[in-house]
Amino acid sequence: MRDDAENILGYPIATASAADCVARVMTWLGGERRGRYFACANPHSLEVARRDARFARAIRQADFIVPDGVGMVIASRLLGGRIRQRVTGSDIFAGLCAAMSRKGGYSTFLLGASEDTLLRMKAKMAQEFPGLRVAGLYAPPFKAEFSAADNQAMVAAVNRVHPDVLWVGMTAPKQEKWTHRHRHRLAARFIGPVGAVFDYYPGNVRRPSPLFQSLGLEWLPRLLQEPRRLWRRNLISNPRFLLRIIRDSALYNLDFSLRSK
Numbered sequence: 001m002r003d004d005a006e007n008i009l010g011y012p013i014a015t016a017s018a019a020d021c022v023a024r025v026m027t028w029l030g031g032e033r034r035g036r037y038f039a040c041a042n043p044h045s046l047e048v049a050r051r052d053a054r055f056a057r058a059i060r061q062a063d064f065i066v067p068d069g070v071g072m073v074i075a076s077r078l079l080g081g082r083i084r085q086r087v088t089g090s091d092i093f094a095g096l097c098a099a100m101s102r103k104g105g106y107s108t109f110l111l112g113a114s115e116d117t118l119l120r121m122k123a124k125m126a127q128e129f130p131g132l133r134v135a136g137l138y139a140p141p142f143k144a145e146f147s148a149a150d151n152q153a154m155v156a157a158v159n160r161v162h163p164d165v166l167w168v169g170m171t172a173p174k175q176e177k178w179t180h181r182h183r184h185r186l187a188a189r190f191i192g193p194v195g196a197v198f199d200y201y202p203g204n205v206r207r208p209s210p211l212f213q214s215l216g217l218e219w220l221p222r223l224l225q226e227p228r229r230l231w232r233r234n235l236i237s238n239p240r241f242l243l244r245i246i247r248d249s250a251l252y253n254l255d256f257s258l259r260s261k
Contacts (some may be wrong), residue, residue, distance in 0.1 A: 005064070006081040009244060013041055013072060014064045015082045018091035021064060025092075025190050026099050029106065029164050035183035037191035038062050040089045042069030043241035045172055055173035058180035066092065071238055078249040089194035093201070096165065096192070101129035108134055109158050109188065112169030113198040115139040120202040135161040140170070151182065159187040166191045169198030 004020070005012035014021060021038070028036055039062035049056035059065060066087040067073060076083035100106035108125075110118050118137040125134055138157040141150060158166055166188035168175045175193035183191060199205040 006076065006079075006083065008041075008067075008072065008075050008079065008081070009046055009248065011041055011046065011060060011065055013067050013076070013083065014087065015076075016064075016087075017085070018066075018087045018095050021066065021087060021092060022095040022099050024064070025096055025165075026103075029100075029189050031189070034189050035186060035191065036063045036189065037179050037183055037193065038092065039065045039176055039193065040068035040172075041065045041072060042067075043071035043075075044069075044237040047237040047241050048173055052173055054177050054180075058173070058176040061180060062176075071241060074242070075245040078245050080249075088196075089192070090197050090200060092192060093167065093194050093197045096190075097125065097129045097132055100164070101131035104131040106132055106164045107161065108132060108165045108167060109136045109138075109161060109163035110134065110167050110169070110198075111138050111140070111154060111158065112167075112175070112195070113139060117198060117202050117204060121198070124202060135163045146178070151178075155182055155185050159185075162187045164189050167197070168193045169195045171195040 004016045005014050007013075016024070025036075025038075039059045041059060045055075045059070045068075049059055066089075067076065067083050068088050069086055073083055073086055075081075097108070100108070110121055112118075113121075115137070118139055122134045122137060125132065136157060138154060140146065140154055143150075146154075166186060168179055168191060170178060170193070172193070172195060175195050179191050179193045196205075
């Protein structure tokens with residue numbers, strides 16, 4: 001376990017701030033190693049991973065895992081951890097793009113969503129991050145499982161331009177499993193599976209106001225907007241996750257009490 005990570009249900013969750021995570025990635029971009037990636041952990045994703053071994057492996061083997069959700073902050077507090085603020089995929093996307101733009105000379109690639117969405121993302125990025133070059137776009141077919149030909153086409157599109165950073169927007173757990181499976185084939189130094197960014201950044205989905213975000217209630221307006229898609233996440237996965245955390249917290253407190261005697 002890294003010094004800047006703590007154990008939450010068997011996953012090494014980063015305790016570092018978004019700025020520190022971005023700074024770490026910037027140092028990686030100066031090296032030769034390729035295929036590093038990060039993952040976002042929230043109560044729903046960790047519940048899904050209980051039933052999906054490939055997804056669990058993709059999260060655990062990430063180079064760092066951010067606490068993407070207020071539930072992760074609550075879990076850390078109950079377990080005596082140090083996480084006091086969530087770090088989202090949007091935080092890493094915006095922070096890393098801004099850092100690369102300021103320094104200049106970096107390129108990125110957008111993989112996922114529709115061609116229209118990618119073009120709108122590219123146009124907005126050109127305005128907000130003028131020092132960062134969007135080297136390529138690729139909208140894969142919308143299907144539950146990609147064929148070998150689909151995967152080869154995606155990898156080839158990325159590798160033609162050798163981007164420093166590849167952003168993947170395919171929704172979880174598909175994007176994490178795809179990244180984990182193909183990371184060593186991709187000519188990108190860093191890969192970010194950030195599906196929600198491909199909804200929020202171009203304006204396809206409106207992100208809740210900063211007030212809801214700061215109060216840890218971002219899930220509420222999203223649930224009201226998309227109840228059919230998100231009810232299971234908020235009304236089943238989150239309570240199950242919390243029960244597991246309460247169990248682990250009781251064990252942690254019992255162990256601490258015994259060691260203190």
